[in-house]
Amino acid sequence: MKITSHNASHNSLFQNIERVRRRRGKVRERNITLAHGSGGKAMQDLIDDIFVDTFDNPILSQLEDQASFNIASLMEHGDKLALTTDSYVVDPLFFPGSDIGELAINGTVNDLAVSGAKPLYLTCSVILEEGFSVETLRRVATSMKSAAKKAGVQIVTGDTKVVHRGAADKLFINTTGIGIIRPDVCISANNIQPGDAVIINGELGNHGAAILIARGELALETDIESDCQPLHDLVKTILDICPEVRAMRDATRGGLATVVNEFALSSNVGIRLKEECIPVCEEVKGVCEILGLDPLYLANEGKLVVVVGSKNAETVLAAMHSHPFGKNARIIGEVISSPTGVVLLKTSFGSDRILDMLVGEQLPRIC
Amino acid sequence: MKITSHNASHNSLFQNIERVRRRRGKVRERNITLAHGSGGKAMQDLIDDIFVDTFDNPILSQLEDQASFNIASLMEHGDKLALTTDSYVVDPLFFPGSDIGELAINGTVNDLAVSGAKPLYLTCSVILEEGFSVETLRRVATSMKSAAKKAGVQIVTGDTKVVHRGAADKLFINTTGIGIIRPDVCISANNIQPGDAVIINGELGNHGAAILIARGELALETDIESDCQPLHDLVKTILDICPEVRAMRDATRGGLATVVNEFALSSNVGIRLKEECIPVCEEVKGVCEILGLDPLYLANEGKLVVVVGSKNAETVLAAMHSHPFGKNARIIGEVISSPTGVVLLKTSFGSDRILDMLVGEQLPRIC
Known part of the structure; x- marks a missing residue:
């Protein structure tokens, strides 16, 4: 009697084991539930199905809670991390020319690139609102994969959190990146000297204007697309010809005006830009005119401001022109010894006006 | 006439320069506005005043868009990153025993530590809801600083985003960390072998139960506090005596049950835990009983599951007992060759039941 009972119990245990094994698989739900952030089975399925399968690389596939890799073999003597x-x-997640996924890759790749680093590895941490579409998440992950491939980086570890409906707006993504800086490069906002030239790689304001239009709150139709693009290769082109670049920063939130103000403050110099040299396309000018916005404060996602010694300016400009993401590069101003910490804009009327940092908020959630 | 006008214009320009310079300073607002995420002046003040001053380290203070440092000098031959x-x-941001700031440091420190890495550098990216209290943010940053100091890590770069009221719930923090793994350590969920011992460093479920109580939705009063603590030093103690640890993972979301299931699946082994050996304090047992929760699925923030070869089990246990965060360490089970991919729990009645992965969601937003 006792033995029979024991066998029965074991049989049912084995049946349960089979049942548990069979349940492991793909995401079947159409919408994200709180269970997808639980740490349990639903989350594991989501991570496997959406992220690991899409990002597809051997470090991520190990599914540890951290990526580990040999960095020393990628570094030479004197390299920095x-x-x-x-x-x-x-907001919105998809907009003309790009989407949050591509943005999350290029934005972080560009922050690495402008330090002179070769971008290598990225992390991806998502905060999902309960009810978010699984298909949309897959679309975002696919976009990230494609952008990562273009930028030559791998997404090697990640995290998934889910919050109640209304506790977050759809989807937020954090990416964190590491890259390697070669020893002969020392780019810093503190290095700028009077006489240096200020160069931009193309037209300003397209990303900010594209987001604004995409929100659909304004009855405007334009062909403006975000300039979202990875800048690592353009930076490489610049550094190959001129490793002694003084300062470089991508003009994202706060636009060109914010970057040049940061430069002027950090190096305690003045900067004088020439309005007539700053490239802004006609459509962006039109949108700004209608809405009372200044394109110099609009966000970009593929524009960098480069400061080089005047003797290198033409060489760097020519190198930038040879690259598809720098073909509209222009020298837009020069560094002056005074007034310090301030940016002046020589207007087309010939007078100087102060180009201050952005005060207030032109346009929230543009990146 | 022309000269006078020119002078007047210049005088007013210089007055404007002084006015612009004077405006630079501290955060004066009591609540976060969209301008604090604009990339402009308000954001710079927020970053300077709250984060740079509090976190206070030379890499962060450079205020570049990325941290850069010499990692090679910290590494020896064969080290991995x-x-x-x-x-x-x-949710809530503050709860008995800890808060989101300390959690954001310890959580990431622990994910590094359980790979055997010495944690070194962290990033800090915040998403703020418009209207969030500046003082509360300062309190969280101070808590992060204090936790970082205890864990021996530096917060070297960050990011600040602000979303409209209602587009996020108060405050979300991302931290990303890097650390160095010594060459003789190879910890992986794939390494586990039949016969290995499974060890836990103390009582389970306190963090999850503390959060649940702190939400105040239940008319329960207890003394339960979160176990939030950094595990890097305990891990060092373990590895100093036994570098050949097979697998180690902190039991956060999904609790102990999830970690051991991940182990069983990754190494294609079975794991049998003994219920009577698993430490759970009386108060947590009480809360679980009242609410119908299982402490084996409750989140922890200072608990790690260690798997070692049976011959090392007692040595590792003794080493853990010598450390304040391991003094209640217990051997809670063993690795078996079959059934593979499944965890069995030997109940106090002497029968085996399957301890499955968490299906569904016990308790959202516990980390």
């Missing part, structure tokens, strides 16, 4: 982080909260 | 990321969405 660069580390940068950004959370992306752009 | 560990990289991990986590977003923290815990």
Whole structure:
């Protein structure tokens, strides 16, 4: 009697084991539930199905709670490591020319690139609102994969959190990246000297204007697309010809005006830009005119401001022109010894006006 | 006439320069506005005042868009780099025993530590809801600083985003960390072998229960506090005596049950835990009984599951007992060759039941 009972119990245990094994698989739900952030089975399925399968690389596939890799073999004597982080909260998630996924890759790749680093590895941490579409998440992950491939980086570890409906707006993504800076490069906002030239790689304001239009709150139709693009290769082109670049920063939130103000403050110099040299396309000018916005404060996602010694300016400009993401590069101004910490804009009327940092908020959630 | 006008214009320009310079300073607002995420002046003040002043380290103070540092000088031949990321969405932000700031440091430190890495550098990216209290943010940053100091890590770069009221719940924090793994350590969920011992460093479920009580939705009063603590030093103690640890993972979301299931699946082994050996304090047992929760699925923030070869089990246990965060360590089970991919729990009645992965969601936003 006792033995029979024991066998029965064992049989049912084995049946349960089979049942548990069979349950492991793909995401079947159409919408994200709180269970997808629980740490349990639903989350594991989501991670496997959406992220691991899409990002597809051997480090991530190990599914440890951290990536580990040999970095020394990628470094030479004197190399430094660069580390940068950004959370992306752009609204809407998809907009002309790009989407939050591509943005989350290029934004972090560019923050690495402008330090002179070769971007290598990225992390991806998502905060999902309960009810978010699984298919949309898959679309975002696919976009991230494609952007990572273009930028030559691998997404090697990640995290998934789910919050109640209404506790977050759809989807936020954090990416953090590491890269390697070669020893002969020392780029810093503190290095700028009077006489240096200020160069931009193309037209300003397209990303900010595209987001604004995409929100659909304005009855405007334009062909403006976000300039979202990875800048690592353009930076490489610049550094190959001129490793002694003084300062470089991508003009994202706060636009060109914010970057040049940061430069002027950090190096305690003045900067004078020439309005007539700053490239802004006609459509962006039109949108700004209608809405009373200044394109110099609009966000970009593929524009960098480069400061080089005047003797290198033409060489760097020519190198930038040879690259598809720098073909509209222009020298837009020069560094002056005074007034310090201030940016002046020589207007087309010939007078100087102060180009201050952005005060207030032009346009929230553009990245 | 022309000269006078020119002078007047210049005088007013210089007055404007002084006015612009004077405006630079501290955060004066009591609540976060969209301008604090604009990339402009308000954001710079927020970053300077709250984060740079509080976190206070030379890499962060450079205020570049990325941290850069010499990692090679910290590494020896054969060392690997560990990289991990986590977003923290815990609700409420403050709870008995800890808060989101300390959690955001310890959580990421622990994910590095359980790979055997010495944690070194962290990033900090915050998503703020418009209207969030500046003082509360300062309190969280101070808590992060204090936790970082205890864990021996530096917060070297960050990011600040602000979303409209209602587009996020108060505050989310992402931290991403890097650390160095010594060459003689190779910890992986794939390494586990039949006969290995499974060890836990103390009582389970306190963090999850503390959060649940702190939400105040239940008319329960207890003394339960979160176990939030950094595990890097305990891990060092373990590895100093036994570098050949097979697998180690902190039992956060999904609790002990989830970690051991991940182990069983990754190494294609079975694991049998003994219920009577698993430490759970009386108060947590009480809360679980009242609410119908299982403490084996409750989150922890200072508990790690260690798997070692049976011959090392007692040595490792003794080493853990010598450390304040391991003094209640217990051997709680063993690895078996079959059934593979499944965890069995030997109940106090002497029968085996399957301890499955968490299906569904016990308790959202516990980390």
